[in-house]
Each structure stands twice: as C-alpha cells, then as structure tokens.
Amino acid sequence: MKNLFLLFILYLSTILANAQTKLVKADAYLNVRTGQIVKPANLIIKDGLIKSINPKSIPDNIEIIDLSGKILLPGLMDMHVHLHWDEDYPTATLFKESTSEAAFRGARNAKKNLMAGFTTIRTVGQDHPSIELLDVEIDKAIKKGFIDGPDIIPAGHAISISGGHYDLSMFDTFSAGVLEFGIEHGIADGEDEVIKAVRYQIKHGAKVIKIAATAGVMSLGGSVGALQFPEKEIIAIVEEAARHNVKVAAHAHGLEGIIVATRAGVASIEHGSILNDEAIELMKKQGTYLVPTAYLNEPTDLSHLPEAMRKKAEEIMPKARASHSEAIRKGVKIAFGTDVGAPKVIAHGENAKEFKTLVNLGMSNINAIKTATINAADLLSMTDRGLLEVGMRADIVAVDGNPLDDIKALERVKFVMKGGEVYKNEK
Template identity: 45%
Template sequence: MSRPRTPQPPVHLRAARMLDVAKGELVEPGELLIQDEHIVEVAPASVPSDATVIDLGDVTLLPGLMDMEVNLLLGGPDHRSPLNPVQDDPAVRTLRAVANARRTLRAGFTTVRNLGLFVQTGGLLLDVALKKAIDHGWIEGPRVVPAGHAITPTGGHLDPTMFQAFAPHIMPLTVEEGIANGVDEVRKAVRYQIKHGARVIKVCASNGVMSHTGPAGAQQYSDDELRAIVDEAHRAGLKVAAHCMGEQALRAALDAGIDCIEHGFLASDEAIELMVERGTFLVATTYLTEGMDVTNAAPELQAKAAEVFPRSRATISRAIQRGVRIACGTDAPAIPHGRNAKELLALVDRGMTPLAAIRAATTVAAELVDADDRGRLEAGLLADVIAVPGDPLTDIGVTQDVRFVMKGGQVYRHEDAAA
C-alpha cells in the first residue's frame, strides 16, 4: 500500500503521440488527465483550470513497461568480485538494490517481478523489504512483485553456494532461505515465503547454463516435489515461476501446473505446443544469450553457453511463431540493470512485431502478475506513463531512449525531448 499523499492539482500530460496498446494504434496527439495516482481521462474534453500542464513535445506516450524477471538484490554498483555472496551482508545487499531499483525505474520499467533471492539473509525477505520501502515512498523504484527466496534443492541451479563451487559448510543455508529437499521441506519453504510477504513463488525445476552440477536443463526437483510446491502456492492464490530449460524438466513443470516458465531455452516443439495448449506464460530472457558477459566464467561453463545460447534463440523464435504467451523479462543482472529494453529489441529480432514486444512488457506482463490496473493508458488505471522519441511501432529501439517516467502520477524522470 502506498503512503497517503497530500492531494495535488490534476496533471494534464501532453505529447505529440500516444500508443493505444490494445488497438495497436498511435493516437495523435497524446493527452492524459491525471489525478493523484490514476488516469481519469484520455483526450480530455475539458481540463480543470488548476491543472498542471506537462507538455513533452515530440515524443510518444507509452504505458510503463514491466520486467518479469529481475533480481534487484544482485549486480549493480561494484559487483564484479566473485566473492559477493560471502562479502555482502544483508544490509549492503539491500542498499545495492536501492541503486538498482532507481536505475530500473528511470529506464522506464515501472513494475518488476523480483524472481527469487538466492543469498544468505538469515531468513529475511529482502525483496519484500525493498517493496515496502518503495511503496512508502522512502526510495525510488518500480512496483515490486517479490518472490522471497527461490526454492531450490541442495546443489540446484539457485543454490548460491553452487555458483562459485564453495567448499562444504561455507555459507550454510536454511529451508527458510529456500534450500529444500523432499516434499515436506519444499512445502515448509513455500509457506515461509508466503508468510513473510512473497507474492509469487520461484522454483528451480532444472539445471542452468551457469550450473557446475550437471548439464543445462537436467531436471532437479522430482515430480512429487514440483507438485507440492505448486499445491502450496496455488492454495494461497499465488502463481509459480520455474527456472526451467530442458525437455524432461519442462514437461514435469507443466504437468505439475507451473504457471510461468523462465527461459525455456531447450524446449522441443512438443513442449512449446503444451505451453500454448495450457496457456502457460514464458519469460524468454532471450537477450541474455547475446548480451551476458561469460568471459569470467569457468571454461566448461563458457563451452556450455556456446552450445546452448544459439539453440535457445531458435527455440524462442519457434515459441513466438507458435503463439506462446511471452512476457518480457531480462534476468538482470545477467544483463545490467537499466538496460531492460534490450529484451524488447531481442524479441523483435527473434520474430515478434514491435507491437507484440511492447505488449509482452505491458498487457501480457500485467496479466501474468494479475494486475488489471496497469499496462494500458486508459481511464481508471494507474498513471504509469513513459515517453520515448519517434514511433516505437516502426523502431522498437526507441524504447532504450526513455525521456520521461511517471509512476502513480509522480514524475521520476523528465528530460527535454529535444535533448
């Protein structure tokens, strides 16, 4: 819940153009009347005399964009040391997230899913704390849908001691911090995240490209464990997102009722058809396959990336062609925070139209997070508005050049359109 704000005069926001995402059309001019946190009228017939006018000039208004896979607690300032997992305490990590959240918001992304802590926190859900601070207005950042700790087996892809191949007993982790084995423990881990504020559950269903513990895509949780995780989350009204790449793991995740697949890099045509049939969301994170810096990874991991990444690009093109519900997600900091729009360019490169890519970051993402109050510029919805130069329907690249950011009627970035 956002903190109460002193009532402000209405805002008349004007620009040369506005994108009607639902119709897929540019409207000229673009005009919104905003009161407090919400849009009250599009193309207002009359404007109150006390309204504050913000004329942005020759730009296009878009709904605030959404990134469905980030980890704001990782990456960002001074993060190159491979020992970050044992150097950053929870306080430092949370302050790191403050910088990353501001950068993400200023890039035009007004809503994110923080998909699973995989760090030692003493059981604290740092992304829930970050969400609260943003909602209270203490710091600047996007609206956060927090997952708490990712649920992963010992040695699984999201076991943080796996990435640097730590020796035994370095950085011990608890069930509350997501390291859970067997049906009873995974149920407890899910319940703990829900109890302390998670709004989505993240599970590690398969190995990954940067995993030391086996081939990319190998199934890690058993079918019974996956079903137990989904059962706990769904009874609490929460969706489940699964890090999942390989065919066997994909089928197990889909059969368990997973709502959203992250990556899906090695999906077969049959698995893609199952996602279409069941309406499963896919967060493709496809830009990281060309933008992720793996030069400091172990040679065997670099070799794995060289094999998997080209295959994955073809997989995502097939998923787009078959009509899978794809939502925008970057896996930042696999790519740097603030460069989230790179994913839109990659989706277009894989075969999406610019309009479909924008919808992946607006209407489809809003559906994924069960938010009917955002994703479009319409009366009654949240005043989450950004502005970019040019025509994003012909040049998706303009989404990298955000000139104006408003979230909930409050301006966080405003640059001269001619700059």
C-alpha cells in the first residue's frame, strides 16, 4: 500500500511538472544567427527557458500553445525608449503631471512596448522633474508582477550640463533661476560633479548612464550638434560608470560630439546624425554601437514644433539619413532604437516602424532584425536573450508572414512570451 502511495505521488508530481512545461508550436522559427527560417518550430519551454527545439518526442500532459500559420522570432529589444513621453508635445504633459501621474503614464507605455513584441527595453532619460527614478520603479513593479511590461534597463535621469539638452528647467514651463535642477536630476558641471551624478543615478537603480554629449533638436538654444560636455568630463563619466560595470549611452548629433564621446569610450552613440569617414572608422575601431533612431528622420509634418526647433529638424534630418546610410554601408555596429514617444513622430507600441526605415537605408531584412536581437543583447552584455536557442530565456514573439520577405511583418506581432509567460496570444 505504501509503495502504491509513493508511485501515485511520483505520478502526480510528474503530471504537475509537465503542466508547468509548455510546447510552443508554429510553422517555423527564425534562426537569427544564421538568417535561416527553420521548419517546423516545436519549442519546449520550462522554468522560463528554452529547454529543447524540435525534440524527437514530446512529454505527456504538456501545455500546448498552437501558433499554426505563424513564424517565431526572439523577443525584440529597443535601446532608446522614453517611457514618460507621449506623442503630444512633452512640455504640455510631463511638467504638469505629478510624480504619480507620470509613473502611471510610464507603466501604461511600458505595457504597450511589451504588446508590440519588445520584451526588453533600455530607457534613456525619464524626462520628468521628479528626483525619483521612475523607470527604475516601473521596472521593480514589473518584476514584482504588479504590472505587465518588458524587462527595463533604466537610466534614470540623463546627465547634462547646466542649461544643456536635458536641463528641464530650460523649458518654457519653468523659469531658469526660479526652479533650478541639480545633481539629483542629472545636471552636473565639472569632473567632480559628473562623477557624483553618475554615482547618484547608479545608487538609485540606474543600469545604464545616459549623457547629452551635444545639444539636440529640442534644445532651446544653440546648434543642434553643439558639443556640451568637454572630453575630460565624458571620460570621467565613462570611467566612473565602468567601475560599477555600467555602460554609457551618449546623445550626440554633431560630428565633434560623436568623435569626442566615441574616443572617451561610450558604449553607444544615440542618433549620430552627422558622421564622416573619421567618425565611422573610429566607431568601428572602438566597437561603438550606433543607435540611429532612424524613423525620426522620415519626412513628416513639423508644424507642431516651435520655429527654432523646426528649423533645426529640417536641417538635421536629411544629413542624418545620409549619415546612417553610410554607416550601414561601411559596417558600423547598429543596435535598434526608436526614441519612441517622440512628439508627433512615433507612438509607444509602434516601435517596429524603425525596421522598415533601416531597410530603406540599405540594411537587409535579417540585419535589421539582428539590430533588435543579437546586436541589442550584445550592447547590453546580456547573453541569455536575442536568439531562439536551447538554454536561452524564453522571450518569444510570433508574427503573420515571413519577415525576411516582408519586414513590416514585425509590425503585426500576434504572440508575446517573456520569460516563459504568455502576455499576448491573438489569432
């Protein structure tokens, strides 16, 4: 009798174990490493990992997720996200919201990114005056299961010079000298202050440091590409971040800023609008990634921008398109990033529009897909994602159509799994 009871317990435990195991079935999956479509696609998922692919036998009593007619890809990754931006002009929203409102806005937008198939995102500046690092807190809430969203690699506040691109007190909602921002908000001048600003962001949970190496389209003064941090301060930022095993992403439009930031050792150049042969060869030598946010430079209506910003955008956009095309042609490492939430340009959940732009600039479909998978994983130094292979984290998306033939198939994500859990499953 005792033996029968033990056998029953063993049988029951086997059933329960298999019940926690999933079989994801689809027509095929994309091997991003080789660029090949592999048929069929039978992926065994357990403990949040891919345990086997196309095994000879399937365990009994396993949960089956039938995605017939679809193709599987690794979960996508966006390296340039602003969770607290929305499509409307940010000064009309962000600076008038409480910290709680901004957190709810960011949480909603995080879910939109996940539902679009982006299972990992890197935030690059929260763009809200709260001293709390809201992207850090949203990531905590996601990890605790309070809300649904992607894995977030948070930057907290971007680091900027006083009066620089990320000095929010320069926007017309505030008055410089009345409400000044300091190190807690990432505003720092001189080597001592920038080191302290890096330490502050990391102390409060930042996993990447974002800096404004140059001005930008939305800077209220100066040329769009004007160098803001001197090289010695960028070096100090990079070295301090490296002591904490944290990488640095540099907002840089102008040529001088791109060269200075690359030489200083940043991991990625964000935007990279004006490149020449010197900058391209330096980035290749250093192994620096370009995150081009290329969709921003598609021809669009700019009438919503103040005149000074509009003129800068009109000047920089064609130069950026030419620079990005040349960087792709000459083999600069590219990681996917959208600047999603940018006013009147790209909405949260529309991240995949970037793929078509990359292809239009000269990328093959498979190389465009690599920017949001294995390239992004490499930029993040994350070896557990970016591929559908045994032992990798079960971050999986499914699309209608073959993205090697039609890159816009990635705009039609029907299924999203993150860490072995299903968050979206549409027919």
